[in-house]
Amino acid sequence: xxxxxxxxxxxxxxxxxxxxxxxxxxxxxxxxxxxxxxxxxxxxxxxxxxxxxxxxxxxxxxxxxxxxxxxxxxxxxxxxxxxxxxxxxxxxxxxxxxxxxxxxxxxxxxxxxxxxxxxxxxxxxxxxxxxxxxxxxxxxxxxxxxxxxxxxxxxxxxxxxxxxxxxxxxxxxxxxxxxxxxxxxxxxxxxxxxxxxxxxxxxxxxxxxxxxxxxxxxxxxxxxxxxxxxxxxxxxxxxxxxxxxxxxxxxxxxxxxxxxxxxxxxxxxxxxxxxxxxxxxxxxxxxxxxxxxxxxxxxxxxxxxxxxxxxxxxxxxxxxxxxxxxxxxxxxxxxxxxxxxxxxxxxxxxxxxxx
Amino acid sequence: xxxxxxxxxxxxxxxxxxxxxxxxxxxxxxxxxxxxxxxxxxxxxxxxxxxxxxxxxxxxxxxxxxxxxxxxxxxxxxxxxxxxxxxxxxxxxxxxxxxxxxxxxxxxxxxxxxxxxxxxxxxxxxxxxxxxxxxxxxxxxxxxxxxxxxxxxxxxxxxxxxxxxxxxxxxxxxxxxxxxxxxxxxxxxxxxxxxxxxxxxxxxxxxxxxxxxxxxxxxxxxxxxxxxxxxxxxxxxxxxxxxxxxxxxxxxxxxxxxxxxxxxxxxxxxxxxxxxxxxxxxxxxxxxxx
Numbered sequence: 001x002x003x004x005x006x007x008x009x010x011x012x013x014x015x016x017x018x019x020x021x022x023x024x025x026x027x028x029x030x031x032x033x034x035x036x037x038x039x040x041x042x043x044x045x046x047x048x049x050x051x052x053x054x055x056x057x058x059x060x061x062x063x064x065x066x067x068x069x070x071x072x073x074x075x076x077x078x079x080x081x082x083x084x085x086x087x088x089x090x091x092x093x094x095x096x097x098x099x100x101x102x103x104x105x106x107x108x109x110x111x112x113x114x115x116x117x118x119x120x121x122x123x124x125x126x127x128x129x130x131x132x133x134x135x136x137x138x139x140x141x142x143x144x145x146x147x148x149x150x151x152x153x154x155x156x157x158x159x160x161x162x163x164x165x166x167x168x169x170x171x172x173x174x175x176x177x178x179x180x181x182x183x184x185x186x187x188x189x190x191x192x193x194x195x196x197x198x199x200x201x202x203x204x205x206x207x208x209x210x211x212x213x214x215x216x217x218x219x220x221x222x223x224x225x226x227x228x229x230x231x232x233x234x235x236x237x238x239x240x241x242x243x244x245x246x247x248x249x250x251x252x253x254x255x256x257x258x259x260x261x262x263x264x265x266x267x268x269x270x271x272x273x274x275x276x277x278x279x280x281x282x283x284x285x286x287x288x289x290x291x292x293x294x295x296x297x298x299x300x301x302x303x304x305x306x307x308x309x310x311x312x313x314x315x316x317x318x319x320x321x322x323x324x325x326x327x328x329x330x331x332x333x334x335x336x337x338x339x340x341x342x343x344x345x346x347x348x349x350x351x352x353x354x355x
Numbered sequence: 356x357x358x359x360x361x362x363x364x365x366x367x368x369x370x371x372x373x374x375x376x377x378x379x380x381x382x383x384x385x386x387x388x389x390x391x392x393x394x395x396x397x398x399x400x401x402x403x404x405x406x407x408x409x410x411x412x413x414x415x416x417x418x419x420x421x422x423x424x425x426x427x428x429x430x431x432x433x434x435x436x437x438x439x440x441x442x443x444x445x446x447x448x449x450x451x452x453x454x455x456x457x458x459x460x461x462x463x464x465x466x467x468x469x470x471x472x473x474x475x476x477x478x479x480x481x482x483x484x485x486x487x488x489x490x491x492x493x494x495x496x497x498x499x500x501x502x503x504x505x506x507x508x509x510x511x512x513x514x515x516x517x518x519x520x521x522x523x524x525x526x527x528x529x530x531x532x533x534x535x536x537x538x539x540x541x542x543x544x545x546x547x548x549x550x551x552x553x554x555x556x557x558x559x560x561x562x563x564x565x566x567x568x569x570x571x572x573x574x575x576x577x578x579x580x581x582x583x584x585x586x587x588x589x590x591x592x593x594x595x596x597x598x599x600x601x602x603x604x605x606x607x608x609x610x611x612x613x614x615x616x617x618x619x620x621x622x623x624x625x626x627x628x629x630x631x632x633x634x635x636x637x638x639x640x641x642x643x644x645x
Contacts, residue, residue, distance in 0.1 A: 158386055160386075161384075165528055165533065175533070179519065179522075179532060179533070179535070179537050179538070180537055180538055180539060181537055181539050182536070182537035182539055281599045282542070282599050282602035283539075284538060284539060284603075301524075304603050304604065304605070305602070305603045307523050307524065309526060316526070317526070317527065317528050320528050324528075
């Protein structure tokens with residue numbers, strides 16, 4: 001390994017090398033980031049540094065002069081988190097030079113994520129970069145490296161299939177609603193029950209601008225699935241509550257109906273849906289049955305303009321999309337590797353020039 | 356390749372539509388370099404230009420609107436389809452509509468060119484007179500054919516609707532489903548196309564009736580019956596749709612079926628036998644369909 005390669009380094013841990021418990025142990029509490037940065041300033045030879053701290057990974061990127069050694073950082077991290085150095089050595093990975101560039105490109109593009117192709121990591125990476133820039137802890141090396149990694153991530157998502165299709169259940173539901181109605185923000189959503197899936201779906205719909213959210217439940221007492229009152233759920237998402245006794249009569253007013261209760265019998269029958277569809281004949285109705293046992297009669301799927309999905313259907317789509325993404329990972333990795341090598345060569349040849 | 360030969364030009368246009376269709380399909384799955392992003396649309400434009408040139412040459416050859424045989428009528432409808440697509444594209448866009456239009460143009464274009472009997476040279480027959488001596492009947496024919504183009508586009512949109520619906524009902528991601536427009540948008544587009552198509556067809560009927568009342572001898576009963584039946588069919592479809600008595604998949608299937616009937620009726624009322632049957636009338640405009 002040449003000295004030049006030592007100027008760029010990475011120390012990190014992620015789901016690839018450490019269990020959730022280990023990651024929690026090594027990960028930095030949000031209120032200690034400032035202190036961690038201050039401590040790093042004292043490390044011999046360290047010129048630039050950036051901390052990426054998410055629920056799935058903790059990574060420290062840095063650039064130093066010849067006097068810097070990555071062991072200093074490991075010792076500092078172990079000391080900071082009050083851990084054995086051996087534990088840190090075992091549960092972290094160390095990279096230098098071109099390997100750092102390649103790793104960062106893979107992280108930014110989402111192929112190193114637990115949920116391959118997810119886009120959240122890019123936002124977290126940008127936030128970490130902004131944070132480090134504000135602290136003046138980045139310089140010409142890390143600035144250049146991170147700007148290029150954002151470009152590489154964009155390239156990977158555009159030119160390969162790693163982000164194709166939705167893999168999160170809430171997002172899959174939104175994608176299905178988009179294919180039926182077009183604009184999610186104009187969909188009127190009714191949630192029956194207040195289970196985990198309901199919340200995930202509400203989050204996804206809300207993040208896409210959905211305003212007309214209504215929640216109802218068999219009782220307005222504690223919901224047996226999640227121990228959360230439906231009106232609390234409605235409040236959380238700026239929605240409305242609807243008396244359960246009125247929900248069947250109001251069914252035709254909604255575009256998307258999500259049933260997520262612990263009821264042992266069907267809450268929506270084919271006949272009830274047929275009655276609702278007579279009041280909105282040309283408008284489709286998207287019914288999601290997120291309950292086990294099912295809350296919507298399967299026969300309702302035969303009603304014209306009704307699209308009924310249960311959780312098995314949604315999971316199948318999510319899994320098939322994930323498989324499709326995974327099949328693209330190798331192609332993406334090879335392409336990113338080439339880009340990373342090219343950047344690293346440029347960084348070595350023209351260390352002070354933008355590439 | 357002769358760029359003054361009608362059939363060569365039409366084959367080339369069909370090839371452009373075919374290439375556009377293939378590239379459009381490939382584009383759904385694979386990202387093209389920026390310079391090639393618009394290639395499917397540019398190929399449609401090239402195909403439209405070549406088709407226009409071919410129909411223009413044929414028009415010069417027959418001294419009128421080229422609607423005299425199966426090939427001409429099919430190509431004219433396809434030309435109208437692409438024209439309608441290009442015009443409507445300025446107002447609203449639907450994902451993959453161009454690709455589907457190119458696919459239909461490839462299919463019907465190849466069929467019409469492949470069946471050589473469809474392109475019988477009626478203008479070389481003894482005693483041939485111009486198809487449309489009366490400019491009113493030429494206007495009637497042109498408007499009617501344009502409305503057929505709109506109905507063809509309506510059938511294309513309905514096919515897309517049925518594909519999207521089928522993918523959604525299958526509860527699988529599907530090959531095209533994620534890339535097709537939402538079914539509600541397709542439904543709205545179909546409604547608009549039907550309204551515009553019926554308006555044009557009604558206009559052509561009004562112009563045709565003006566001609567018919569003056570020269571009833573030039574309009575055969577079968578042509579009159581078929582044309583009126585089609586007009587009533589589309590009008591009825593429009594009324595049923597607007598009153599929400601026919602919608603969704605059944606509406607989409609009806610639009611495709613009615614367009615198929617319209618296409619079949621073209622050949623039914625314009626067979627060569629009938630042309631010969633009309634030949635004794637020296638002043639006949641030979642406008643069997645329109």
